Amino acid sequence: MTDKKPYIQVIDLDFSYPDGTEALKDINFEVREGEFIALIGQNGSGKTTLSKCLNGLYKPTSGDILVDGLNTKKGSIVQMVKRVGYVFQNPDHQLFNNTCWDEIAYGPRNIELPDEEVKERVEEAIAVVGLPKYTHQEHPFFLSKGLRQRVAIASILALRPKVIIVDEPTTGQDAKQSLEIMNFLRELNQEHGHTIMIITHDMPIVGLYAKRVIAMAQARIMADGLTRDVFTLADVLEKTFLAPPQITQLAQADPTLGFDPGTLTVNEMVDQYLELVQ
């Protein structure tokens, strides 16, 4: 976390659904431009609800969310979609046009951009996610899940939001596809300057990609810090029903062996092993 100004400020946020279910309680945190954050926690802990608050789909029951200085209670949809984009867990919940091109153009058209600019943004988004040419006029539902997810991300990118929240980017993907998607998100983060927030249950992926972790349980934030540090907080992890990646568990298994309990990847573990045995 650098000295950059916070782009998102969440202040004393509470959110209850109309049926009275308290989904978020006492939420306070800031997001700075350029961060790569993983939002983790048990199923039903409030992660998806929180992201829908961040992009203004849900308004706080009490408390405030400021995004680039704009309160989400006052921000119009047009203002919000330019700030925070949310990619659904299941791309099929968000795709509804007859061609990939129209799908990606839908957002820009909806905020009433001139045709020329719509075209420019669609082409840019297609280039960034690397959609092969044959897919452009194809119906999204004929594509693989990996490609559908790219279409879903492209349709968000076309709105050029600063922050992109991706809900479970690797669910249902095999290992190779998961790494492809995550490398792509890293590229958006490092080369295109997008702030990335992923919601995931895949702890090895968190260890490999996210610098910061926000861990939630029962509608509250239980831990917020560097991934390396959060994964060493055994009691917090237990409360949030999380477990660090298996390689981190191995590093922590016997403290007398001298491995760093904040080890995040197999490569880090191998390097330490080489030092320890030599």
Place this chain on the structure above:
Amino acid sequence: MTSVIDIKDYTWKYLHTESPALNNIDLSIEEGSFVGIIGPNGAGKTTLAYSMDGLIPGQYNGIKKGTVNVFGKEVESYNKGELQQVVGVVFSDPEAQFTAMTVEDELVFGMENIGLTIQEIRERLEWVTELTGLTDLLLKPPYEISGGQKQRVALAAVLAMKPKLLILDEPTSMLDPVSRKMIFEVLKKLKTDEDSTIVVIEHSLENLIPLADQMILMADGEIILQENTREFFNNSDLLLEKGVYPPGVLYFFHELHRKGLYQGEYPLTVEQGKNLLQQLVK
């Protein structure tokens, strides 16, 4: 040991695709065994699962060669619904199998369909909701609960029918690590207490490996590797080439092996890995 599944020279091509989804499959699965099937998306894993419970060829158009025997009988020779009483499939997309307006009705639906008595349905409902931790959700509509909860309902609905062969297609893809572990603990209980034969298709190997007697790697419609679990992972180079990443602990020892620093068996759990490290690091 009698085999539950016996597949010979089996090829299946969906009607509108160019190449077969499954090609020359030979596979037998013994009663009471726990088998893990892994492989990249598009390898044919789900098609194989559908073939074992008669959804293929029953519900899909395509061209079939070879034979698929389940409990000693070809899938085609079962009467409608008969095979589904002994084979239960949990789909990777739980919503694809929901039909009822409450979780409770969802769980009862299958049991009513196979003609259980009300008493039996009550007992199994209690057993299965306890086992899968769904007691608080019984009155909720299955569409309003979280993705992970949906997955538990889907599993419970199938378990309630106590199938002799249970096939799970990515049963934990939406679950958090602890719920995921919980599902595998349920499977472990079924393996030890109920003698069920269990086939699990999974990308997440961490929990699967300690339970699986046997592992199968599929790619491009073929079975590339079928071995007892420990021997299976001696082929980790092949697995990595096919885009399958072993879990962290095993992967670490494989890396040591590649650097010529480790020669022994690969550990399958964190505990086994710890014990090995204690011997190696002095």
